[in-house]
Amino acid sequence: MQDPTLTSTDSLPTENALPPAVHFHLPDSIETTPITTFEPKASTADGSPEASADLAVEGSSAVITQIGNELILPESTPTTQATASEETTPATPTATTTTAITASITDAELKEQERLAEIVYAHVTPEEAKVLQQFCAKMAHLKENPLAHRFVHPYTLIRFLRARNGDLAKASQMFEESMRWRTQENIDERVAQWNLEVQQNVTPRAQLVTKFWFMAPMGKDSRGVSVLVSRVGRADPGGLERECGWEAFLLQHVSVAEYQVEEARRRTLETGKLVLAFVAIYDMAGGSVPKWTARAWSSVDPFRRLAPILDSHYPERLARAFIVNVPWVFKTFWSIFTPIIPKATLEKISLYRTAWLTDMTTGPHCWLSHDQIPHDLLLDGAAIPSHVEAKVTPSGGIVTRGAITSLQT
Numbered sequence: 262m263q264d265p266t267l268t269s270t271d272s273l274p275t276e277n278a279l280p281p282a283v284h285f286h287l288p289d290s291i292e293t294t295p296i297t298t299f300e301p302k303a304s305t306a307d308g309s310p311e312a313s314a315d316l317a318v319e320g321s322s323a324v325i326t327q328i329g330n331e332l333i334l335p336e337s338t339p340t341t342q343a344t345a346s347e348e349t350t351p352a353t354p355t356a357t358t359t360t361a362i363t364a365s366i367t368d369a370e371l372k373e374q375e376r377l378a379e380i381v382y383a384h385v386t387p388e389e390a391k392v393l394q395q396f397c398a399k400m401a402h403l404k405e406n407p408l409a410h411r412f413v414h415p416y417t418l419i420r421f422l423r424a425r426n427g428d429l430a431k432a433s434q435m436f437e438e439s440m441r442w443r444t445q446e447n448i449d450e451r452v453a454q455w456n457l458e459v460q461q462n463v464t465p466r467a468q469l470v471t472k473f474w475f476m477a478p479m480g481k482d483s484r485g486v487s488v489l490v491s492r493v494g495r496a497d498p499g500g501l502e503r504e505c506g507w508e509a510f511l512l513q514h515v516s517v518a519e520y521q522v523e524e525a526r527r528r529t530l531e532t533g534k535l536v537l538a539f540v541a542i543y544d545m546a547g548g549s550v551p552k553w554t555a556r557a558w559s560s561v562d563p564f565r566r567l568a569p570i571l572d573s574h575y576p577e578r579l580a581r582a583f584i585v586n587v588p589w590v591f592k593t594f595w596s597i598f599t600p601i602i603p604k605a606t607l608e609k610i611s612l613y614r615t616a617w618l619t620d621m622t623t624g625p626h627c628w629l630s631h632d633q634i635p636h637d638l639l640l641d642g643a644a645i646p647s648h649v650e651a652k653v654t655p656s657g658g659i660v661t662r663g664a665i666t667s668l669q670t
Contacts, residue, residue: 374414377530381415384535389422392429396422399433408449409440416526420537424576439574452519455512465668466505470513473501475657480633482540482580483626486528490635492657494545494586499559500660510563511570518575525578538580540628542621544638546586548650550657557594568601581628582610585617585638615642 366374382390396418404410412418418436425431442448459467475496478487502510521539528536547553591612599607611620618641621629631639637649645653 378415380529380533380535381419392427393419393422396429403440406444408444420577452516455516465665466509468668469505469664473658473660475655477655479635482628484536486536486539488540490542492544492655494547495550495657497556497660502563504660504665514567518571538578540580541582543584544586545591548653554590561597579606579609583617583621584612587612587614
């Protein structure tokens with residue numbers, strides 16, 4: 262039973278989940294170049310990309326070679342015409358045409374994209390389908406951008422449309438700004454470089470992220486989608502950001518968000534059902550890791566910087582969040598983020614001090630079965646024996662000041 266004293270419209274900063282150090286298998290031909298730091302853009306309350314605040318959860322350590330969605334417009338959607346300047350200016354290597362981009366897609370990929378679009382339209386209302394078709398047509402010009410064209414597809418656009426409550430103008434602005442961010446910041450290449458760095462685990466910052474990350478996929482929900490358990494209470498995200506730097510902290514989250522979207526896309530194709538969102542469990546128990554409050558305070562700033570980025574570029578991905586083992590002091594930290602969390606997201610989040618199993622395993626959705634829940638969380642708020650605590654994974658831990666320096670020497 263959910264603790265009535267903790268049931269409110271407050272919310273944990275939903276994109277502030279801490280993903281696992283996912284190891285991706287990437288092509289050997291990837292060139293590593295210096296990565297520059299990029300900062301989050303502030304969200305606004307007038308329809309520009311504000312926080313849609315969906316927790317990021319569907320990551321896993323599975324091997325993948327492509328991150329993101331394979332996206333294409335429905336055949337019936339027209340593309341935009343060239344502007345006058347384009348008609349008189351010779352093509353350059355950077356002016357990739359829609360035809361050239363489409364030609365690089367295999368027949369199998371085209372069929373997969375068509376199937377994905379069919380699934381999307383089969384699972385939305387007629388009214389939403391009509392606006393979604395208009396959205397696809399309005400964004401057709403982005404198909405000429407080789408770094409953005411694959412996202413101009415109903416499967417991605419439906420997320421942005423729902424994030425703006427069906428408002429086409431606001432959804433268009435949000436999506437175009439997201440594609441501009443993806444292009445200007447060269448997200449695909451930078452995420453690939455970061456994944457390779459973590460996979461090789463040679464650099465000090467990669468070693469620290471691998472050692473102290475505290476979120477990992479544990480089991481599947483009732484739809485067959487990975488559930489990510491975040492050991493927030495045992496973690497030191499502020500210490501990780503301090504030692505590894507903002508860029509590593511941010512790229513790790515962006516990397517996992519990219520994979521989360523890809524897992525949902527794959528599951529949609531496997532089941533024929535529209536899968537966009539995930540289930541998350543956030544364990545706030547400190548366990549054997551001391552200084553809970555100090556670690557929490559040090560994490561506020563990096564999470565506040567992170568939230569607008571993930572909220573603006575990876576919207577509508579939360580199905581249900583269970584925040585368990587919540588101490589009383591957590592309310593203070595939660596209230597800091599509540600103002601930026603949309604009401605629709607708040608309704609998907611529940612806080613529990615004890616007695617959460619019933620809500621997880623019963624009800625209209627029956628999100629989880631007992632065999633998919635970590636053993637320590639099956640105790641449902643009871644004291645965790647030392648032998649069980651010793652096996653809790655991921656274990657998190659305090660990142661000591663100067664840890665990165667010691668690895669560099």
